[in-house]
Amino acid sequence: MSFGWNPTTCDNAHVKPTLREILAESHISAVTIAVLLLWSFDSAFRAIAATWGPFFRVAEYLATAVAIRDIPSLGPFIPEDRIILFVTFSYLFSGFVSLVSAWLLARWVYGDGPLRSLSRYRRIAGRNHV
């Protein structure tokens, strides 16, 4: 994972580094991958939280149907559920975009997936700083 260029020394200053090498050696890409992964998890949790209301109403509707052994007069969905669905989709899209961005960045900089890159990076960075 070493690209032969270190931003903290001028041992090999004559070698002009590429953007990929700078991102890898300066730890910027590792931070970006971690941030994008965190944001994708955050979006996924927000999407789950947004669907909690309709999910609760569906559960309540089913419980009422079982209790009265008939179809309840009021349905489980309200018109505002379309907006909730849209919000959920927005969060899912945002999470998906963050995940794909992290994957593409990891593939470009380290030539591996985001989680594998970060675990490999942690081992190498830890060894260099002990």
Place this chain on the structure above:
Amino acid sequence: MFDRFKHAVVESFVGAVALGFILGDVILEFVEVFASPVSSWVSRTQYRALTPHTATVPGFSLRDALPHAVRFFLLLLVWFVLLRWLYFKPLKKETSESVPNSELVGRLQE
């Protein structure tokens, strides 16, 4: 003074963390430039379904992408300027590091 500040920012990884966050934001803003017109159009359509049909709601508009495009370019500019300043040229080694350890030990023993 700027060299000392640059040295501190690079050595303490504050620069790497800040630039990492900004790069993540730049990537998401780039996606938002394309996603926001569609998102705004869908939300307006949803709003129209909930309000009386007399209200006039504008349709699909590329103007919704403008704030995100401006933010994207500004963030990218800031990110690139900072990256160029902090990491394109390697830091000079401090003079105290260039003194051999044996010489330092000798001086201390005197």
